[in-house]
Amino acid sequence: MLIREAAAEDWPRIWPFWHRIVTAAETYTWDPDTPKDAARGLWMGPGKRVHVAEDDTGAVVGSAYVTPNYGGPAAHVANAAFMVDPDHAGRGIGRALAEHILDAARAQGYRAMVFNAVVETNPAVKLWLSLGFTILGTVPDAYQHPRFGMVGLHVMYRPL
Numbered sequence: 001m002l003i004r005e006a007a008a009e010d011w012p013r014i015w016p017f018w019h020r021i022v023t024a025a026e027t028y029t030w031d032p033d034t035p036k037d038a039a040r041g042l043w044m045g046p047g048k049r050v051h052v053a054e055d056d057t058g059a060v061v062g063s064a065y066v067t068p069n070y071g072g073p074a075a076h077v078a079n080a081a082f083m084v085d086p087d088h089a090g091r092g093i094g095r096a097l098a099e100h101i102l103d104a105a106r107a108q109g110y111r112a113m114v115f116n117a118v119v120e121t122n123p124a125v126k127l128w129l130s131l132g133f134t135i136l137g138t139v140p141d142a143y144q145h146p147r148f149g150m151v152g153l154h155v156m157y158r159p160l
Contacts, residue, residue: 001093003100006050006063011040013060014052017085018043025146027122028081029153043081049108051100053084053093061088064097066105069114078110078160082124094124098131106160118154119143125154133158 006014018039025032030042043065044050053062062084069079080101084093105113113133118125120138129135133156141150 002054006052010052014063021083027119029117061085062093062097064101066101076111078105078113112159115156118156120152120154121148128156
């Protein structure tokens with residue numbers, strides 16, 4: 001698997017799984033009805049360093065970005081987001097992307113990473129904990145999950 005910085009031409013290969021994941025409304029707080037152009041801005045907008053994971057055939061099977069979580073005197077704290085094409089789940093792509101992004105954030109001078117709204121039922125919570133993130137707190141009943149009803153949103157943190 002190759003993980004590299006994304007180019008503008010990668011968006012049409014990211015969009016199908018981005019749309020599928022966001023429409024499922026199980027892991028991201030973005031509007032499931034987000035149109036393609038708005039979604040591109042959310043994922044590949046200014047200030048975001050986007051990466052893609054390609055399998056051996058060159059297919060984009062995952063993507064992630066790193067961006068400042070705050071500005072000014074707190075701009076050294078990063079935020080990131082990760083998506084793996086559901087058709088390629090369970091192959092270690094998420095872990096590889098996470099490790100890559102943590103290294104990239106460190107290389108860019110970030111000193112910590114914060115996830116602001118991790119749906120507590122998201123299976124990736126286990127991955128984040130295994131990579132050294134801690135749950136700072138949980139906003140109770142903050143997310144309307146399509147299967148589980150009202151669930152919490154975790155704020156997760158890790159020093160870099």
